[in-house]
Amino acid sequence: MTVDSQEGLESQIAAWRSYMDRRQELARADADELEDHLRNRITELTESGLHADEAFLIAVKRMGSLDELSREFAREHSERLWKQLVLPGEPDPATADRPRRELIAMVICAGAAAVGIKIPALFGLGDNEEFWLRNFSLFALPAMAAYFLWQRRASARTIGAVAGLFVLGAVGANVYPMDEDSQSLVLTAIHLPLALWLVVGVAYVGGDWRSGRRRMDFIRFSGEWLIYLVLLALGGGVLTAFTAGTFNAIGIDPEEFISAWLLPCGGVAALVVAAWLVEAKKSVIENMAPVVARLFTPLFAVTLLAFLVALVVTQNGIDVDRDVLILFDLLLVVVLGLLLYSLSARDLTARPGLFDRLQLGLVVSALIIDVVVLLAITGRITEWGFTPNKSAALGENLILLANLAWSAWLFLGFIRGRMPFARLERWQTGYVAVYAVWAWAVVLLFPVVFQFD
Structure with a gap:
């Protein structure tokens, strides 16, 4: 064959x-x-x-x-x-009893997360901003990983690997002597949640991380989970407003309870509840992320095209401030997310259509923007030297550049009828490993390389 x-x-x-x-x-x-x-x-x-x-x-x-x-x-x-x-x-x-057992397991894991988030307060760390920058994801995500390990009936080897990676994250976040205002600490606070989220992915697939189909399942789950989490957050905001209003009406100030208990405990519990909802209602909610992607793909394509036109007409350079770099990286991540969730619901045997060409335009526009951002970053590095922030931004944009460039090539080959669509999906799911390696490198190696600056 x-x-x-x-x-x-x-x-x-x-x-x-x-x-x-x-x-x-x-x-x-x-x-x-x-x-x-x-x-x-x-x-x-x-x-x-x-x-x-x-x-x-x-x-x-x-x-x-x-x-x-x-x-x-x-x-x-x-x-x-x-x-x-x-x-x-x-x-x-x-x-038939499995849904009830899954509900009980979810309640136990969500309760454990809610209790765990309050443990640091017993040691006087409840208001320690530096501590939470380092460790919030270590309190928020293990309960979700535990739920999936139970649900998937994971092997002892998988459980050990997931637990070991969480321990590694805890060590990397806490052993380095980083000041509260150091760039390395901020980078750890940004990248550790990403690294640990991919550890949750290992638990989600039951250790079968080599399967491209299972990786796509986790990518699909991530989008649906985010949708559910936003809905829970909106509902939680309404609950908080009613709580404050009703108790204030009878002369009781619930602000301390809300800030010290309701928000932190409810927030981490909601992470597990959202995961359970996605799994329990998969047949109902499974297509929400792809539908959202199809709605926003043309809007983002027009926005990026307008930005490129404005960039050429005004001939203004891009500011390389940290917040601006984060904004552009988030924009590129959103573009890849739109691409991924459109892929996840597409009929792989269907012929290329208008929407595929629109996605190619979106990817090419994002690729051009990434090149412009990289030129701005390298110019600043050449002038002022390497810093943790600029080095992280350089690495992340290079990683995104490689993904976008090859995705554009595969998309072009598919539209021209020279390669199957499945190759593009395999590329995207396989590239998740690159993100994981980079996130762990920033957490574990950057503080040492830049002397904890």
Whole structure:
């Protein structure tokens, strides 16, 4: 089988798997089993001399409809949810009880996070700004990782790896003698949450980080989780306002309770609750992030194009102030996020369309802006030398430049019909490892390299 036919086959299988994953009655393990079954049939057919496309169509046809296949699985695996869903009248109490057990596990993990965030106050660190800059993510994210490790029934090896990385983050954040106003401390406060979020990703995929499909699942989850978290934050803001108003009406000032208990405890608990909601309501909410991406892609494309036109007309340079650099890096990250969430919901076998060309324009515009920002950063470094902030900005923009440049090339190849869309998705999911390595490097190495400045 040639490379092109193999890539085409993988695109077809990916589209079939995407359809399977959208079926509410299919658990992930069952979909994996069906995919293995399909691949085995395709292998048998291709070895008999059929072309990959023909083998795929025949294998899918022979597997029958999903409902028929569901009945077959129900008879062979009578102890699982299949029997309850497909063969009515024979419920599976163990499986039916899982949502309640997941709810209990979520409450325990959210409660542990709420309790944990108050422990530093027992040692007089509750108002220590430097302490929280270093450690907030270490109190906020472990409970979420624990929830996923339980839910995925992770192996002892995976649990040990996740725990070890959190310990490494705690050591990196606290052993270095950094002053409160040092650039290294600020960089640690920015990059440690990213590094630990990717550790949560290891827990989410149950340790199967090598799977591109599982990495895409985590990327998709991240977008949906953020949407839920924003909704919870809005609801929490309304609750806080009503709490303050009602208690003030009877002469009780709840400000201390709100600031010391409700906001910190509720905030970290909401991280776990949002994760549970995404998992519990996956079939309902799964497409929200891609829909938002499709809405904002043209708006961001127009905004970036307008900025480039203004840059050329005015011939003004870009300010290399730290806040400006952070703004541009966030802009580039948003562009990649729009690209990722559009990829996550796209039919991999569909032909290139207008929206694909619009995305290519967005990526190219972001690439040009990244080059302009890099020129401004290198000019300042040449004039004033390296600092932690400028070095971090230089590295991050180089990483984004590589991603955007290759993404643009892959997009162009897809639009011209020279390569499958699946290659672009594999590139994006594989590049997550680069972000993880960089985040850990900033946390662990930058303070030493720049002598804790």
